[in-house]
Amino acid sequence: MNLKKVEVDVTKGTAWRGGGTTIGEAYYHIANASKDRYGFPAGTCPTVGSGGYINGGGFGHMSRKFGHSADNLLDALAVNAEGLLLKRTAMGDAMFWAIRGGGGGSWGIVVAWKLKLADINRNVTIFRIGRAEKKTVVNFVRKWQAIAYNFPNGFHLRAILAANSSRIIIVSFSK
Ligand SMILES: Cc1cc2nc3c(=O)[nH]c(=O)nc-3n(C[C@H](O)[C@H](O)[C@H](O)COP(=O)(O)OP(=O)(O)OC[C@H]3O[C@@H](n4cnc5c(N)ncnc54)[C@H](O)[C@@H]3O)c2cc1C
Structure with a gap:
């Protein structure tokens, strides 16, 4: 330390x-x-x-x-x-x-x-989007898996799957 x-x-x-x-x-x-x-x-x-x-x-x-x-x-x-x-x-x-x-x-x-x-480029764009409805989460994750690896290298889109306090599966995308 x-x-x-x-x-x-x-x-x-x-x-x-x-x-x-x-x-x-x-x-x-x-x-x-x-x-x-x-x-x-x-x-x-x-x-x-x-x-x-x-x-x-x-x-x-x-x-x-x-x-x-x-x-x-x-x-x-x-x-x-x-x-x-x-x-x-x-x-x-x-x-x-x-x-x-x-x-x-x-x-x-x-x-x-x-x-x-x-x-690095001094200008960066960041965002975070969360979705909680089960069907939407599944669709978004499917789409993300199909396209994310093809994005230009300057664009990184991360997906985190988790459960919120009501045990609802959520996905949050951040760049
Ligand atoms: C909240 C959180 C967020 C994270 N986010 C990311 C992320 O975005 N990307 C990612 O790649 N990983 C991420 N990780 C995983 C992280 O890289 C590992 O947990 C890593 O082992 C943490 O290292 P540490 O030195 O903090 O941990 P420690 O528990 O202190 O060390 C882990 C191991 O490394 C050994 N060690 C520690 N320091 C040294 C040293 N100087 N020389 C040799 N060995 C050493 C320790 O003995 C132990 O075996 C995350 C972890 C947490 C908890």
Whole structure:
């Protein structure tokens, strides 16, 4: 929890991010340091930590356009089982591959991640639409499954299926 530093290199479009930073902290510091020029493709929940998240791949609203978090990882600093602090070159290809999707807590403790930042468009459109009637939910989800993968990469439409407090199945679409 003390590994909170985020150092942004605006000229190179990269950042070192502490292994204890949450998604929200990383988004905030990257946007702030680059005056909203850069973002990073990560998840939707600001409280999720980088350790489990990037180790697990990391998918979010920007992933169709920029890839998973793990696709945008340039380097990492990790402590292995022998207590050695390793950079990418020292840990080797196998471990660097494993920490980009192999799951947290298995390959070493990542104390910092080096990220390739995404040069983003400052103008984005977002919306959220919810539907609760059973027939409508089924129809919408069917349609979404049939067309969503064909959308341009700049358009990400997520569907969340859940039950509300009255146990009615709902679907909510967000972009
Ligand atoms: C509310 C919520 C929203 C989410 N949204 C998304 C989303 O939009 N996209 C998505 O892809 N995923 C999402 N997830 C899933 C999330 O990526 C995983 O739950 C992830 O494991 C969380 O990582 P953490 O570091 O916060 O969790 P933790 O429970 O702290 O860690 C998970 C595992 O990683 C290990 N670990 C933690 N830090 C490190 C480290 N520095 N080095 C090595 N291992 C470490 C832990 O030991 C543990 O085994 C969401 C989860 C929640 C709870």
